[in-house]
Amino acid sequence: MATSPTLYVVDYVVIAATLSVPLGMGVYLAVKGRKRNTKEEYLLGGRKLHVIPVTLSLFVTFMSSTSLIGMPAETFTTGITFVLHVIGVSLSYVIGIFTIVPIMHSLQVTSMYEYFRLRFQSPFLWLLVTVVGMFQKIVFTAVVLLSPALSIQTATGLPFWVSVVIVGLVGIVYTSMGGIRGVVLVDVFQAAIIMLGIFFVLVKGVHEVGGLDTTWTLAKEGGRIPPVDFDPDPRVRHSFWALTLGGLFTFFGYTFDQSAIQRICAIPKMSGAKTVYALNIFIVSTYIICVCFMGIVAYSYFATIGCDPFKAGILTNSNQLMPYFVMKIFEDFPGMSGIYLGTIFSGALSTISSITNGLAANTIEDILKRPFEKCETSDSVKLLTAKLAVWFYGGVCIGLAFLLKDLPGTIIQTALALMGACGGPIVGTYFLGALFPWTNKIGAIVGVLVALALNIWLTVGATLYGHPPVKLPPSPWKLM
Template sequence: MKGVYDIGGIGLTWDLAVQGGRVPPVEFSVDPRVRHSFWALVVGGGSMYMGYVFDQSAIQRICALPTVRQAKLTYALTTVVTSISFVTLSFLGLVAYSYYTVRGCDPFKAGYLKNRNQLVPYFVMEIFHGFPGMSGLFLATIFSAALSSVSSVINGLAANTIEDLLRPAFDRYNTTEKGKIFIAKISVFFFGGLCVSLSFVARTLPGTVVQAAIGFVGACAGPVFGIFLLGASTPWGNIAGAASGLVVSLVLNAWITLGGIMYGRRPVPLPPAPGNFCHVQEVANITGLYLPDPFNNSTGYIDFSTSSPIPVAGIDSGGNPLYNISYMNYALTGWLIAFLVGLAVSLATKHWHEPTRDERLLLPFVRRFWRLNQADELQQAVKLRHSGEHSVEGPQTQKRLISFGNQTSDMI
């Protein structure tokens, strides 16, 4: 609100952002290489956030709630709050551009900033220059939110390490609880150090930290969403299919992500803010001189013609086309590959793995078909039994008959 007030109102803020090319028209192309198309943002972005539903840190929080109703309410509120936060962050970028347009100053052209990730802290520190403590409060809030998210992820990784990877070894060697807690602490220390190391690597990545985070999170969240969808939508999904789909999807997604970073098409940079009054503004602030509004100078308005027009980003014809896939679609490709590969392997190995017998493990719309399939199998088994072909019934067949009968009674 402070930035909008300094600019001159929300209407002027929006008009300047539109004139400066910060509000591009909606692109409805279905080409996955279009960077920010409607489908990439809605379908691809939605696929990425579906991965958060099955994230270890999210599951730990959900399991701490006493009822399923509260868990559903938590997910619904999280969706609303997350949507509001992303809209607010996007609008913050428009406010920053309009603010420096009104000032006639581009901090990048002036040499004040070298990295795009420095813009928001610099902007906040500038607009709250006369409010002691506000800039520090803003930065403290940002760091607190980041540490909260990182601590949850590290805790989840440590829990996965102890329960999913090291549990067989613990059971084999009868490890004490004290020993397990010590190894869990070591795991937290290891993953924390890994996060700190990756933060230094992030400085060398092209683009903003938000873009890199969305790309890497989507590349990992997509396969996780795919195997959960496999298990929840198909009764014959098994461990062989889930493991195969996860591994293949992670490998292919990592290849596409790293290839896109190193060899993919670079986004077309937006034109800078018009004008170059940064040094004049600096002198005015130091000496206390009055500097007229650039919109009321002798030329009447800021000349937007001094900025280069925004070129239309074309689709590269050379190189591997997979490297040009929008980073918003990494989660979509991940869950599709995981689901299809997992489904194929599960069908190929279904003779060695029993299908699920508990309808609660399936999505609600799948349970109806599951019940019809169970009823058909029960009728066939009953007909086979009453036809006198008792000689073909082994222990496994009899076990299935008992299981089908119990389940049918529960349904009735």
């Protein structure tokens, strides 16, 4: 019977460094930029951010800890078919280059929801999409906070609440201090950590199994390389159409998102903003393929040692798979498990910081815009409000994470369902206004409300009556 691995002191040092560096960057930028500390500088970096840092920042904002844990769990449980999701993701960026970027960058907005105010001239619609969008981001951030918490709990036995509070507070502190420049700078560091962690896991995992050929052969024998299912039934979650078309429309919720719009509007030229989206096609596609393959490597590894962790009773939740797998293959290499856990922390921190900064922008530009205008509020008060908003929304997300800790299924399933259900109506209304000039606010409001009701019905119906993906047999069992 396999035993649970443990962390070394050097692993804790690596984890502590992963959490400390962002704090240091936040303090550095807060001190360095104190003389040009304005609302526009805090939320948009003075609209002078550079392409490469913004590209990496956009990448790690959405490819968070949920994907690092959830995608390998999906492929471990149901097979490599989930990787087809990359087709839809790539197409969403391609379409965004020719539709979202030109319009939003030319408007030079701070909040994406300002578009709806300018296009439809309806305060009610503006408030409606703002509330729906902000609610979506808050819940999504709470889900993201679960990933590192589960990882630490699985790896070290540290109480769940300690993990959530530590990761949440670190993200809140450096975001409130450094603003969007701090978020982007830290994201570059976290992108490097994520790429390094994935590389080490894949190389060591494949080596432990016995090479790429052996890894693929074992996965194929275990049914992890199934044929593509072209069933048009929308209730089949892992069909070709669900993964590609569903992935396309779901990921529109990311490409047309506050964090994305905030970044492309912080780029001085439109050509640079388009480059950010174009580069993310290749970066995100490579990332998804590698992360999905990690689940295949994990299956082949457990098939090799003859001990499925779920059948053995070591793990009870699929979200615990990757932390346990990584600690097993690196149990004789002090520090390596810490790098991977630091990878998960980096993914979580990047999402938390980006979204809370975006929520602060929504608060200033959408929720409080009219009261500020009536009171002729100074820029310094708006800046202080934005910083306090980061703390407020961060605290709400931390509290909500405790309510969501017992979610069934994989984290990635929950995250994608949420983005599709709430993000779809917002994206649809954007394209309605952009592509059909004769539409008015009445049609847009009715469209949002009907789409929300329909999406909620579909999401609940899929949960209760849908065809869940068939879980494949566990890895071969051996008497150890």
